[in-house]
Amino acid sequence: MLPLQWQSPMTSTEIYLLLAILGALLVTGGVVYARRRALPPAKAPPELPAGEADRALAPGPEAPVRRPPEAPVRPLTPEELARAAEQERYVQGLARTRGGFVAKLARLFRGRPRVSAELRDEVESVLFTADIGAKAAQKLLDQVTDLLNTSDVADADKVWTVIRSAARQILNVPAAPLDYSPNPPPYVLLMIGVNGVGKTTTLGKLAAFHKAAGRRVLLVAGDTFRAAAGEQLEIWARRVGCEIHLGKENADPSSVIHDGIARGAREGFDVVLCDTAGRLHTKKELMDELQKIRRSCAKALARARGVGESDVHGPHDTFLVLDATIGQNALAQAVLFKETMDFTGLVLTKLDGTAKGGVVLGVCDELRVPVRFIGIGEKIDDLRPFDPDAFVEAMFGDPQ
Numbered sequence: 001m002l003p004l005q006w007q008s009p010m011t012s013t014e015i016y017l018l019l020a021i022l023g024a025l026l027v028t029g030g031v032v033y034a035r036r037r038a039l040p041p042a043k044a045p046p047e048l049p050a051g052e053a054d055r056a057l058a059p060g061p062e063a064p065v066r067r068p069p070e071a072p073v074r075p076l077t078p079e080e081l082a083r084a085a086e087q088e089r090y091v092q093g094l095a096r097t098r099g100g101f102v103a104k105l106a107r108l109f110r111g112r113p114r115v116s117a118e119l120r121d122e123v124e125s126v127l128f129t130a131d132i133g134a135k136a137a138q139k140l141l142d143q144v145t146d147l148l149n150t151s152d153v154a155d156a157d158k159v160w161t162v163i164r165s166a167a168r169q170i171l172n173v174p175a176a177p178l179d180y181s182p183n184p185p186p187y188v189l190l191m192i193g194v195n196g197v198g199k200t201t202t203l204g205k206l207a208a209f210h211k212a213a214g215r216r217v218l219l220v221a222g223d224t225f226r227a228a229a230g231e232q233l234e235i236w237a238r239r240v241g242c243e244i245h246l247g248k249e250n251a252d253p254s255s256v257i258h259d260g261i262a263r264g265a266r267e268g269f270d271v272v273l274c275d276t277a278g279r280l281h282t283k284k285e286l287m288d289e290l291q292k293i294r295r296s297c298a299k300a301l302a303r304a305r306g307v308g309e310s311d312v313h314g315p316h317d318t319f320l321v322l323d324a325t326i327g328q329n330a331l332a333q334a335v336l337f338k339e340t341m342d343f344t345g346l347v348l349t350k351l352d353g354t355a356k357g358g359v360v361l362g363v364c365d366e367l368r369v370p371v372r373f374i375g376i377g378e379k380i381d382d383l384r385p386f387d388p389d390a391f392v393e394a395m396f397g398d399p400q
């Protein structure tokens with residue numbers, strides 16, 4: 001029997017081809033293995049110092065957000081700059097008053113979110129000891145009480161809003177603006193008040209104010225009682241660069257003022273500012289003297305205008321000067337002056353040196369005569385035309 005012979009399914013060519021492929025695969029695998037062994041081991045990334053890891057992990061800066069371009073900041077106009085500077089002067093001038101009763105009032109509401117009987121009593125007590133006069137204090141208190149009665153929540157912001165609005169109402173005494181250009185000129189102003197309140201200083205500052213506005217100013221030294229008063233006014237005249245009309249020592253003040261006004265009219269001055277001696281409102285003969293001075297003003301102006309004496313009643317303006325540092329006494333002074341002498345405006349001086357600036361509210365409320373100027377220092381430009389809004393903002397705007 002023939003041995004059984006194995007019959008391969010491939011041809012011999014196919015077998016050789018398969019063996020060649022297997023050989024090639026073995027050689028390639030060996031080369032790769034050998035190369036791997038020859039390469040240095042791959043380095044681990046270096047460790048980050050403490051903290052840097054967190055930073056590194058922190059999300060990166062946000063991708064910049066595209067915003068619409070900001071509107072360019074508008075520069076302030078000269079008027080706005082002047083207004084801001086003026087407000088700043090008020091703020092500085094009233095710093096002490098703000099630190100006085102206004103600060104006390106502000107403290108009452110701090111840390112007290114609820115309205116209580118105790119809070120009401122304390123508000124009342126601060127207002128009535130604030131040198132603003134009983135009537136003005138009552139008006140402010142009425143408004144604050146109305147507000148506190150409507151809610152249990154002591155909302156300090158609302159209280160300030162109410163106080164500011166009540167103060168504005170009191171200070172806005174209706175009055176025509178001052179007319180410095182009467183026809184014919186000059187505009188004549190008489191300054192009156194008790195001793196040492198700041199009449200001469202205010203006249204000097206006013207002379208500077210008018211000069212800066214381009215007006216020709218004549219100062220008239222109507223205080224013939226005190227030799228030094230004339231000299232003081234002369235110093236102001238030199239400082240301001242304006243002219244002065246001086247009488248002889250102890251001359252009749254009415255005649256000095258009459259002659260000063262006549263000279264002002266004759267020589268074409270725009271403004272004639274007349275000083276008078278300080279006097280107590282309780283001295284009858286001195287108050288009579290003021291009446292006589294007023295009549296002399298009228299007489300001189302009537303002559304200058306070529307009209308009858310009965311057609312002119314006095315100077316264009318008479319300002320009563322009050323020293324704010326004496327608080328409610330200034331109010332009492334003003335009330336008594338008014339009984340004998342008419343005045344068209346008030347000047348409150350020395351507001352810079354007192355916490356009693358609230359007296360301005362008291363005099364406006366009691367007399368209903370407009371405050372025309374305030375003195376906030378001794379320097380030549382420390383006199384400001386009175387602006388009720390600026391005053392209220394400076395006094396109650398930023399209670400500490």
Ligand SMILES: Nc1nc2c(ncn2[C@@H]2O[C@H](COP(=O)(O)OP(=O)(O)OP(=O)(O)O)[C@@H](O)[C@H]2O)c(=O)[nH]1
Nearest residue numbers: 195196197198199200201278349350375376377378
């Ligand atoms: N701090 C401050 N001092 C002022 C102000 N106004 C006037 N004074 C000062 O008050 C003092 C008296 O001012 P005068 O102008 O002499 O007062 P007067 O009313 O003319 O005085 P008599 O002529 O004596 O009646 C002076 O030392 C002035 O410098 C002001 O607004 N602030």
